[in-house]
Amino acid sequence: MSDEEAESNGVSPVLKADWFNSRWGREDQRGNGNLVTREKVIEATQLIKTGEIVSLGMPYDARMPMAPGRAYALRMPGGPYGDKSKTIWNDEFIATEIGQIGTQMDALGHLGCMCGMRGDKTKMLFYNGNRLSEMWSPYGLKKLGMENARPFFTRGILFDVQGLKGRVLDVGEEIALADLKACLERQGIAEQTISPGDAVFVRTGHGSRWYTETRTFYDGAPGIGLECARWFSSLARGLRRRGG
Amino acid sequence: MSDEEAESNGVSPVLKADWFNSRWGREDQRGNGNLVTREKVIEATQLIKTGEIVSLGMPYDARMPMAPGRAYALRMPGGPYGDKSKTIWNDEFIATEIGQIGTQMDALGHLGCMCGMRGDKTKMLFYNGNRLSEMWSPYGLKKLGMENARPFFTRGILFDVQGLKGRVLDVGEEIALADLKACLERQGIAEQTISPGDAVFVRTGHGSRWYTETRTFYDGAPGIGLECARWFSSLARGLRRRGG
Amino acid sequence: MSDEEAESNGVSPVLKADWFNSRWGREDQRGNGNLVTREKVIEATQLIKTGEIVSLGMPYDARMPMAPGRAYALRMPGGPYGDKSKTIWNDEFIATEIGQIGTQMDALGHLGCMCGMRGDKTKMLFYNGNRLSEMWSPYGLKKLGMENARPFFTRGILFDVQGLKGRVLDVGEEIALADLKACLERQGIAEQTISPGDAVFVRTGHGSRWYTETRTFYDGAPGIGLECARWFSSLARGLRRRGG
Amino acid sequence: MSDEEAESNGVSPVLKADWFNSRWGREDQRGNGNLVTREKVIEATQLIKTGEIVSLGMPYDARMPMAPGRAYALRMPGGPYGDKSKTIWNDEFIATEIGQIGTQMDALGHLGCMCGMRGDKTKMLFYNGNRLSEMWSPYGLKKLGMENARPFFTRGILFDVQGLKGRVLDVGEEIALADLKACLERQGIAEQTISPGDAVFVRTGHGSRWYTETRTFYDGAPGIGLECARWFSSLARGLRRRGG
Numbered sequence: 015m016s017d018e019e020a021e022s023n024g025v026s027p028v029l030k031a032d033w034f035n036s037r038w039g040r041e042d043q044r045g046n047g048n049l050v051t052r053e054k055v056i057e058a059t060q061l062i063k064t065g066e067i068v069s070l071g072m073p074y075d076a077r078m079p080m081a082p083g084r085a086y087a088l089r090m091p092g093g094p095y096g097d098k099s100k101t102i103w104n105d106e107f108i109a110t111e112i113g114q115i116g117t118q119m120d121a122l123g124h125l126g127c128m129c130g131m132r133g134d135k136t137k138m139l140f141y142n143g144n145r146l147s148e149m150w151s152p153y154g155l156k157k158l159g160m161e162n163a164r165p166f167f168t169r170g171i172l173f174d175v176q177g178l179k180g181r182v183l184d185v186g187e188e189i190a191l192a193d194l195k196a197c198l199e200r201q202g203i204a205e206q207t208i209s210p211g212d213a214v215f216v217r218t219g220h221g222s223r224w225y226t227e228t229r230t231f232y233d234g235a236p237g238i239g240l241e242c243a244r245w246f247s248s249l250a251r252g253l254r255r256r257g258g
Numbered sequence: 259m260s261d262e263e264a265e266s267n268g269v270s271p272v273l274k275a276d277w278f279n280s281r282w283g284r285e286d287q288r289g290n291g292n293l294v295t296r297e298k299v300i301e302a303t304q305l306i307k308t309g310e311i312v313s314l315g316m317p318y319d320a321r322m323p324m325a326p327g328r329a330y331a332l333r334m335p336g337g338p339y340g341d342k343s344k345t346i347w348n349d350e351f352i353a354t355e356i357g358q359i360g361t362q363m364d365a366l367g368h369l370g371c372m373c374g375m376r377g378d379k380t381k382m383l384f385y386n387g388n389r390l391s392e393m394w395s396p397y398g399l400k401k402l403g404m405e406n407a408r409p410f411f412t413r414g415i416l417f418d419v420q421g422l423k424g425r426v427l428d429v430g431e432e433i434a435l436a437d438l439k440a441c442l443e444r445q446g447i448a449e450q451t452i453s454p455g456d457a458v459f460v461r462t463g464h465g466s467r468w469y470t471e472t473r474t475f476y477d478g479a480p481g482i483g484l485e486c487a488r489w490f491s492s493l494a495r496g497l498r499r500r501g502g
Numbered sequence: 503m504s505d506e507e508a509e510s511n512g513v514s515p516v517l518k519a520d521w522f523n524s525r526w527g528r529e530d531q532r533g534n535g536n537l538v539t540r541e542k543v544i545e546a547t548q549l550i551k552t553g554e555i556v557s558l559g560m561p562y563d564a565r566m567p568m569a570p571g572r573a574y575a576l577r578m579p580g581g582p583y584g585d586k587s588k589t590i591w592n593d594e595f596i597a598t599e600i601g602q603i604g605t606q607m608d609a610l611g612h613l614g615c616m617c618g619m620r621g622d623k624t625k626m627l628f629y630n631g632n633r634l635s636e637m638w639s640p641y642g643l644k645k646l647g648m649e650n651a652r653p654f655f656t657r658g659i660l661f662d663v664q665g666l667k668g669r670v671l672d673v674g675e676e677i678a679l680a681d682l683k684a685c686l687e688r689q690g691i692a693e694q695t696i697s698p699g700d701a702v703f704v705r706t707g708h709g710s711r712w713y714t715e716t717r718t719f720y721d722g723a724p725g726i727g728l729e730c731a732r733w734f735s736s737l738a739r740g741l742r743r744r745g746g
Numbered sequence: 747m748s749d750e751e752a753e754s755n756g757v758s759p760v761l762k763a764d765w766f767n768s769r770w771g772r773e774d775q776r777g778n779g780n781l782v783t784r785e786k787v788i789e790a791t792q793l794i795k796t797g798e799i800v801s802l803g804m805p806y807d808a809r810m811p812m813a814p815g816r817a818y819a820l821r822m823p824g825g826p827y828g829d830k831s832k833t834i835w836n837d838e839f840i841a842t843e844i845g846q847i848g849t850q851m852d853a854l855g856h857l858g859c860m861c862g863m864r865g866d867k868t869k870m871l872f873y874n875g876n877r878l879s880e881m882w883s884p885y886g887l888k889k890l891g892m893e894n895a896r897p898f899f900t901r902g903i904l905f906d907v908q909g910l911k912g913r914v915l916d917v918g919e920e921i922a923l924a925d926l927k928a929c930l931e932r933q934g935i936a937e938q939t940i941s942p943g944d945a946v947f948v949r950t951g952h953g954s955r956w957y958t959e960t961r962t963f964y965d966g967a968p969g970i971g972l973e974c975a976r977w978f979s980s981l982a983r984g985l986r987r988r989g990g
Contacts, residue, residue, distance in 0.1 A: 026344065050311070051309070055309030055310075056306065056307075059306045062300065064296060065295070065298070065299030065300040066296055067294070067408055067409050067411055069408060075398065076397055083641055083808075085817050085819035086817070087819070087842075089577055090398060091578050091884035100372040102370045102371065102372050102382050103357075104368055104390075105355060105357050105884065106356050106398070106399075107355050107577045107597070108356060109352070109354075109595070109597050109841035110352060111349060111352075112350050113347075113350065126345075126346045126347070127344055127345065128345070128346050131624075132623075134619075134622055136619075138346050152334055152823035153320055153334070153823070155334070320571075327564075327885055329575035329597065330573070331575070331597060331839065333821055333839045334823050335640035335821040335823055349640065351821045351841070353573065353597035353839070353841050376867075376868070376879070378863075378866055379864075380863075391864070538799070541797060542797070543797030544794065547791040550791045552784060553783070553785060553786070554784055554787075555896055557896060557897060562893075573839075576886045577885065578882060578884055588758065588859055588861070590858045590870050591845075592858075592878075592887065594843065594844050594845065594886070594887075595817075595841075595842070595844075596840070596842060596844055597839075597841040598839070599838065599839050600840060601835075601838065611836055612835055613835050614834045615832055616833070616834050617832070638822060639822065640822055641808055641820060641821065642820045643822070655799055
């Protein structure tokens with residue numbers, strides 16, 4: 015991307031002026047989740063060999079890390095029972111943020127870009143050019159909420175960077191594209207088999223700090239940078255680029 | 259079940275004295291979720307023909323029905339943005355019961371039986387004989403919580419009773435075993451193919467009242483009774499019984 | 503106020519361009535609460551004759567009216583007791599809005615005026631010209647919060663309009679200044695005795711609908727209008743105006 | 747109190763068997779708050795000399811200490827404004843425990859005594875012999891709730907133990923009755939003037955650790971012990987005892 019583009023945009027050295035336009039049409043609220051087609055589902059079923067189920071989430075509990083300002087309260091209003099029967103039950107009440115609590119998945123309405131003056135909500139743009147002023151309400155998002163993400167059922171590709179390097183990655187450490195490619199080679203996965211709609215999982219080992227470095231867990235993390243993000247993006251569009 | 263059994267039990271005309279003992283061992287917290295074995299997963303993949311994904315849940319929103327005493331509050335503490343970048347984000351805060359809010363699935367720790375005097379928590383028994391006094395804390399269940407239910411990936415069998423009868427079932431209407439069997443016949447499913455670990459879905463049409471009869475939604479519902487429950491239970495144990 | 507003023511202001515037919523400037527100085531966050539001086543406290547003690555204590559608030563409970571979108575949940579995580587002693591205790595957890603829940607008192611940071619374009623938080627002005635962009639945070643107000651209101655201890659003047667009219671006022675009914683003056687006469691209170699720092703209470707009877715017309719309670723209410731508000735304002739500044 | 751009494755009681759070396767009986771009658775839910783009579787209010791007004799208002803509470807904010815297991819979340823669902831006017835407003839949502847959050851006052855329903863077997867709620871007794879099984883509901887206390895405490899307006903007596911000792915008291919340090927009496931002497935307050943219905947305030951200086959030793963604030967505190975509590979109790983009953 016040229017400097018001129020960045021300047022004309024004024025928002026970011028990376029984003030193009032039309033960054034928010036979706037390949038899925040003006041009204042789309044699902045983004046690349048659309049890549050999980052029926053064909054993709056059928057394809058994924060062929061990959062299931064051992065039948066082992068692996069949960070990707072951490073349980074919600076009071077010991078989990080909290081991003082700054084977050085709260086998590088689970089309370090049990092315990093002890094009630096029916097007047098006419100011997101059935102008893104437990105209820106529970108929860109009060110918490112959803113984002114950065116436990117294992118989370120961003121909705122398309124989570125992150126946006128301030129393209130105008132500070133505080134001008136009509137110029138705060140999200141996926142597909144949605145304006146904050148139109149999608150936000152005090153009682154929930156009117157557009158781009160998580161309800162638009164359908165269940166994912168697709169091939170998952172694990173990039174075991176922790177395994178590759180033989181160590182938990184450092185906080186702030188950026189994973190190079192060469193690392194991801196080395197993972198594929200080490201794990202015997204041919205790059206050409208990666209196709210649009212696949213889900214990628216990058217194992218950094220940061221999760222191992224969940225209970226042991228709880229207070230500092232959200233201070234920073236290892237992860238991919240712009241180089242890898244561009245590569246993933248090109249894969250999602252079915253492009254093959256030399257060197258990524 | 260004989261009257262003697264009921265008397266010796268003193269709790270219920272249906273439950274036997276050892277009702278709480280699990281077939282999965284004294285320490286089990288997963289119940290018949292254990293039937294979702296690796297083999298069951300492999301078996302289920304063979305059934306996927308069209309690749310269509312159907313969500314079984316209703317979205318959480320402020321218009322949904324509430325069981326008495328429940329609360330649901332989603333609030334958007336909106337408008338923050340980073341000091342050093344042009345990235346903006348939406349957060350959200352939720353305060354609500356979990357049970358009887360939206361589409362729910364009971365954990366094994368939800369329902370139990372008062373087997374002793376009122377208020378005696380040491381005689382309030384749950385699955386596998388767990389005592390309320392040992393499993394409960396004000397900050398969440400120490401045993402039988404939802405974290406013990408692993409993801410379900412298995413064959414699902416829909417009993418389309420609404421389709422069979424050509425109408426939404428009445429509130430309080432009990433589905434007969436003959437209805438379920440008629441559903442199988444109508445849908446071309448051989449009863450012998452039902453096996454332990456299958457998930458069953460009984461379509462009553464009550465869900466169609468979600469937004470139209472919101473205030474009375476939890477006053478009552480159609481559903482299965484003891485007859486059908488016993489049949490499902492025998493299927494889960496791999497038993498075939500005449501007349502059920 | 504002239505039409506020209508209204509035009510030049512563009513915000514309201516009532517507010518002057520400098521509406522937000524406080525008589526208490528640029529940094530003040532307490533407003534006319536400052537009128538409750540030490541002298542006012544001493545003065546108020548002279549008025550106490552019977553020693554009767556009257557609470558002005560309604561209790562918080564699940565039956566109270568709710569303004570649209572509000573939630574109120576009080577839950578008792580009951581049953582814990584100390585491991586080493588026989589002391590037991592009840593805790594409680596609350597999740598709720600503060601505003602329009604139960605009996606409320608507005609902080610100066612509650613209501614403001616949109617003086618610029620929609621969504622421009624730098625032009626959303628509050629008491630003393632505070633900008634929303636500077637006083638707001640997702641975790642509470644940084645300025646004009648309720649913590650700036652000190653306890654009120656002052657003379658209270660009840661305008662018993664319900665008693666005057668012999669009926670509960672209608673929803674939407676505006677109280678005339680003549681009504682307030684008739685209350686004073688009927689109750690034997692000389693207008694000249696009202697002085698800056700006095701608290702006024704206008705009894706409309708709307709509170710009698712609290713539990714009987716709960717669902718519609720917030721649809722509207724009787725109350726004072728601009729005429730009475732201007733009179734109260736002049737009294738707070740120690741002005742005497744003919745006809746108010 | 748004799749050992750025999752303690753034994754026959756079995757609950758506590760201090761409590762007598764009839765500890766829960768109130769001097770205010772079987773149905774009372776207000777306790778010694780009843781001592782704030784009309785006469786007491788009139789009496790208190792005579793003591794007001796300077797008119798200074800002093801708030802006894804700490805503001806609620808996210809930096810305050812938390813007893814173990816407590817949560818406090820204040821969130822601002824900010825930015826809404828009316829469609830037809832230029833009025834804007836701030837709302838706020840709070841989710842928190844009430845007890846041990848900020849400056850608290852116990853209701854009579856907070857602390858009780860387990861007089862029977864563990865878990866037997868019919869033998870968990872509170873003020874005036876109220877049983878937990880009868881007063882508790884998952885949605886709030888049916889008896890002995892804070893709504894029974896009326897506003898206090900009475901003489902307050904400060905025991906400035908911090909001033910007496912010239913230091914903040916240590917965590918766990920018990921204040922001796924002699925200390926309280928020395929405070930009276932130092933402050934020029936005649937013990938004979940203390941009468942039933944007076945409120946007492948014991949200044950330990952522990953509050954100075956609020957923001958500086960936040961994490962350990964609830965680990966322990968200085969305060970009065972049994973000796974002083976008995977003295978206060980005798981004063982509340984209008985008794986004068988030699989040596990307390």
